[in-house]
Amino acid sequence: MSYLITGGAGYIGSHVVRALREAGEPVVVLDNLTTGIADxxxxxxxLVxxxxxxxxxxxxxxxAHxxxxVVHLAAKKQVGExxxxxxxxxxxxxxxxxxxxxxxAAAGVGRFVFSSSAAVYGMPDVDLVTExxxxxxxxxxxxxxxVGEWMARAVxxxxxxxxACLRYFNVAGAATPELADTGVFNIVPMVFEKLTEGAAPRIFGDDYDTPDGTCIRDYIHVADLADAHVAAARRLAEPGPVRDLTLNIGRGEGVSVREMIDLICEVTGHQGVTAQVTPRRPGDPARVVAAADRITRELGWKARHDVREMIASAWAGWGLRGRH
Ligand SMILES: NC(=O)c1ccc[n+]([C@@H]2O[C@H](COP(=O)([O-])OP(=O)(O)OC[C@H]3O[C@@H](n4cnc5c(N)ncnc54)[C@H](O)[C@@H]3O)[C@@H](O)[C@H]2O)c1
Ligand SMILES: O=c1ccn([C@@H]2O[C@H](COP(=O)(O)OP(=O)(O)O[C@H]3O[C@H](CO)[C@H](O)[C@H](O)[C@H]3O)[C@@H](O)[C@H]2O)c(=O)[nH]1
Structure with missing residues (x-):
């Protein structure tokens, strides 16, 4: 038996490959290398x-293999694009x-883990987003x-x-510096970029209905996320009925943009930097925080790494930029 990891040369996929191998599973990667990196x-x-x-x-x-x-991560992921x-x-x-x-279906493959996203919830008007x-x-x-979730469940x-449809919340960090995200599409690398340029990090709106006025998100370390894939894959492989799981993957802890930027400045040695408040970015919900207990109940998985570790490990990867 072997796992096919689509998108295994990507940021999250490469962590899933690493975690499955460490769990002793044979893996094969299929990736078109549009945003993935063969190394x-x-x-x-x-690598196919x-x-x-x-x-x-x-x-x-x-x-052949x-x-x-199958663990399916291959996808395009930029909201604006x-x-x-x-x-x-x-x-x-x-x-x-x-x-x-x-x-x-034609090959008789019996188990499927799908990369979904908290983006399926849109603008949830609840304190904790349950499945x-x-x-x-x-x-x-x-x-x-x-649509992907619907199709996967029906098929x-x-x-x-x-x-198993896994709905990731806000992913950050790296297990090793070489596996860090190379894109600058999310808050952590966007703030790193500003700090590296000597510019002020930006807060996209501080007039939300939240305690400090900035948006609240639930950040999850990519190494924890990868471990959740192993736990899900293991559950699907247990003998028993055909399973249909839908699980949030977050920490259940809200962190505001202002708190996040302060922590990034502290962890990266940029204390004293003042963020610049700019207008809201269209389409940003005020608060998206997971109710993260179903996956703990179902799979016994729980996040181990905190936001500080996400930032520190991402920063170590940022230091390698330009060397790829
Ligand atoms: N990064 C996040 O914050 C986040 C949050 C929620 C969900 N996701 C989902 O997680 C998955 C992985 O995201 P990522 O952050 O690692 O992005 P990524 O761009 O680093 O990885 C995607 C990988 O898929 C490959 N790929 C894309 N289209 C392909 C295709 N048609 N055939 C074969 N390979 C293809 C790319 O080359 C890349 O290696 C995606 O499905 C994404 O939607 C990501
Ligand atoms: O320089 C920045 C960058 C971001 N933000 C704010 O930080 C928060 C987080 O923004 P990200 O772009 O890092 O993440 P999003 O919550 O917008 O979206 C992410 O999480 C979603 C799920 O909730 C989807 O999965 C999506 O693909 C993924 O990019 C938002 O309020 C955003 O406005 C800033 O204030 N300044």
Whole structure:
């Protein structure tokens, strides 16, 4: 048996590859390297360079590597870009998933872990977002993740594929500096960039209905997130009925943008830097914090790393920039 990790050369996927290998599982990576980096894939892990849209390649890969389980992370993930290029997002994220599920059903693959996102919830008006909070995505990226969940569950039911949809909250940090996120799309690297330039980090709006007026998010260390994939994959592999899991992956702890920027400045040695408040960024919900207890109940998984560790490990990776 082998795991196929789509998107395994990406930021999160490379952590999942590492965690599954450390758990003793054989893994194969399929990645088209559009945002992935081949060097992130360990030398002794087979890397199939190609797209989830390539059905013939998928069929060959399933047969050649005797794939029994799939962890699907390959996707486009930039919210703003998804608004500009919705068809591209639907093609890569939805049609890519459809093609993958078709190949899985044909090959008799029985287990599937899917990278979903808190983006499926849209603008949740609740203190803690449970898995039963209604899904109402507000951008094409979130829509592709919700449609992906629907498709995965329906196909799982019809074809006897045990499925786990994992809804990640705000991911940060790195297990080792080489595996750090190279994109500058989220608050942690965006603040690093400003600090490195000697500029003021920006707060996108301080007039939200929150205690300090800035948005609140739930940050999760990528190494914890990777461990959650191992726990989910293990559960699906246990004997028993076909499973259908939907799980939030967060820490259940809200951190405001102002708190986050203060902590980043402290951890990176930029005390005394003052953030600049700019207008709100369109589409930002005031508060998105996970009710994170279902996954603990279901899988016994719990996050181990705090926000300070996320920042410190991301900063160590930031120091390697330009050397890739
Ligand atoms: N980073 C986050 O904050 C976050 C939050 C929620 C969900 N997610 C989801 O987690 C997954 C991984 O995200 P990431 O942050 O590691 O992004 P990433 O861009 O680093 O990784 C995505 C990987 O998939 C590959 N890829 C993209 N389209 C492909 C295709 N059609 N065929 C084969 N390979 C393809 C890319 O080359 C890349 O290696 C995505 O599904 C994303 O939507 C990420
Ligand atoms: O320089 C910055 C960067 C971000 N922010 C704020 O920081 C918060 C977090 O922003 P991120 O861009 O880091 O993350 P988001 O919460 O917007 O979105 C992330 O989490 C979502 C799920 O909640 C989706 O998964 C999405 O893909 C992922 O980027 C937001 O209030 C944003 O306005 C700032 O104030 N200044």
């Amino acid at each position: 992130r894939v360990p030398e002794d892990v087979p 360079v190609g797209s989830t849209l390539d059905r013939a390649l998928l069929d060959r890969t399933f047969a 005797e794939i029994t389980d 998804s608004v500009e290029m919705p068809l591209h997002y639907y093609r890569e994220n939805v049609h890519g998933l459809q093609t993958l599920l078709e190949a899985m 039963d909070t209604p899904c109402a995505p507000i951008n094409p990226y979130g829509e592709t993740k919700l 799982g039911k019809a074809h006897g594929i045990s499925t």
